[in-house]
Amino acid sequence: MTDVAAYALVEKDGGFVPTTIERRPVGAHDVEIRIAFVGICHSDIHTAREEWGSVEYPLVPGHEIAGIIESVGSAVTTHQPGDRVGVGCMVNSCRVCENCLAGEEQYCAEGNVGTYGAVDVDGTITRGGYASHVVVDEHFAVSIPDGIGLDVAAPLLCAGITMFSPLSHWGAGPGRRVAIVGLGGLGHIGVKIAAAMGADVTILTRSDAKRSDAERLGAHHFHATGDPSVLKGLRNTYDLIINTVSGEIDTDRYLSLLRLNGTMVNVGVSPLGYRARFGSLATNRRSLAGSGIGGIRQTQEMLDFCAAHGIGAEIETIPASMIDEAYDRVVASDVRYRFVIDAATI
Numbered sequence: 217m218t219d220v221a222a223y224a225l226v227e228k229d230g231g232f233v234p235t236t237i238e239r240r241p242v243g244a245h246d247v248e249i250r251i252a253f254v255g256i257c258h259s260d261i262h263t264a265r266e267e268w269g270s271v272e273y274p275l276v277p278g279h280e281i282a283g284i285i286e287s288v289g290s291a292v293t294t295h296q297p298g299d300r301v302g303v304g305c306m307v308n309s310c311r312v313c314e315n316c317l318a319g320e321e322q323y324c325a326e327g328n329v330g331t332y333g334a335v336d337v338d339g340t341i342t343r344g345g346y347a348s349h350v351v352v353d354e355h356f357a358v359s360i361p362d363g364i365g366l367d368v369a370a371p372l373l374c375a376g377i378t379m380f381s382p383l384s385h386w387g388a389g390p391g392r393r394v395a396i397v398g399l400g401g402l403g404h405i406g407v408k409i410a411a412a413m414g415a416d417v418t419i420l421t422r423s424d425a426k427r428s429d430a431e432r433l434g435a436h437h438f439h440a441t442g443d444p445s446v447l448k449g450l451r452n453t454y455d456l457i458i459n460t461v462s463g464e465i466d467t468d469r470y471l472s473l474l475r476l477n478g479t480m481v482n483v484g485v486s487p488l489g490y491r492a493r494f495g496s497l498a499t500n501r502r503s504l505a506g507s508g509i510g511g512i513r514q515t516q517e518m519l520d521f522c523a524a525h526g527i528g529a530e531i532e533t534i535p536a537s538m539i540d541e542a543y544d545r546v547v548a549s550d551v552r553y554r555f556v557i558d559a560a561t562i
């Protein structure tokens with residue numbers, strides 16, 4: 217075991233404090249990564265504030281990890297010291313169920329092992345990327361292409377793949393109208409990726425505050441949804457709607473925006489659940505779906521796609537001492553568009 221520096225929450229209502237945590241010895245198939253940057257995902261906040269259920273403290277969140285390989289185990293073939301790599305939301309899975317074999321480890325029948333707060337195969341509790349180093353199985357470390365900075369790449373490891381996966385699965389591309397609900401960490405990367413795929417992209421956000429950013433991010437249309445008449449005017453318009461909102465939305469109102477055979481995909485995970493009013497599904501053969509992150513193979517595909525299209529996150533880099541303040545600002549939608557912790561400050 218090696219002690220490494222980390223920032224942890226030791227109790228629900230306390231703030232983040234500097235501490236040390238143990239990382240396992242580097243096993244034959246493990247890589248040890250010196251973390252350079254780690255993004256703050258809204259899921260870190262839902263978890264830390266126990267909005268999704270109780271948490272075992274100390275909690276070290278962080279599943280948007282970008283860094284450099286420091287050492288590798290004796291059997292590692294995919295990476296070597298000095299490589300630029302990323303780790304996302306999972307660090308293990310059973311590898312043998314039909315979903316794992318299909319490259320969809322996120323849907324492992326045994327449940328994937330989350331990067332933090334999960335029970336690993338050796339029985340220990342995983343601790344995430346708000347730390348100086350992490351040790352993971354080589355399979356769960358993806359390569360970050362040279363063309364993307366590690367700071368703007370970090371958020372791609374969760375936000376990027378969470379948007380890329382449904383955009384790919386539901387065929388975002390030329391001739392397809394895609395709307396993204398909520399312009400936060402996930403939403404802004406989704407806009408960039410959907411536009412690069414060739415889709416006609418609309419941002420649906422609550423107010424006018426982010427209007428000036430819409431075009432720069434690549435959106436073709438922008439609507440502020442605070443006024444309910446705006447959504448009425450958009451009925452029967454979209455082939456695909458991706459809901460990234462971290463709170464509850466009126467699902468039925470958004471379903472009514474789908475044109476024939478359209479699909480709405482929830483990736484946002486409201487701690488409040490959703491009101492079950494799905495009357496609009498009956499029109500236009502609409503579908504309501506969900507999607508969770510993406511598999512390792514697709515995560516690599518996403519990073520290669522982003523590098524080829526010059527896509528990275530729009531970030532505000534902060535020292536680890538500002539995590540608490542950053543959490544409050546994310547909840548207030550006051551971030552443009554992802555906080556990234558400089559791991560050198562941990």
Ligand code: NAP
Nearest residue numbers: 258259398399400401402421422461462463484485508509
């Ligand atoms: P974020 O940066 O906070 O963005 C969420 C956006 O939702 C905000 O920018 C805001 O957009 C909108 N919003 C927030 N509260 C709202 C409300 N009460 N009503 C309407 N709109 C509201 O969060 P994020 O990191 O992108 O994560 C978004 C959600 O996705 C979280 O629930 C997170 O846990 C979940 N998530 C899921 C997956 C997955 O695999 N399915 C992966 C990562 C994250 P506007 O200000 O533009 O309206």
Ligand code: ZN
Nearest residue numbers: 257259374375
């Ligand atoms: Zn996340």
Ligand code: ZN
Nearest residue numbers: 310313316324
């Ligand atoms: Zn499995």
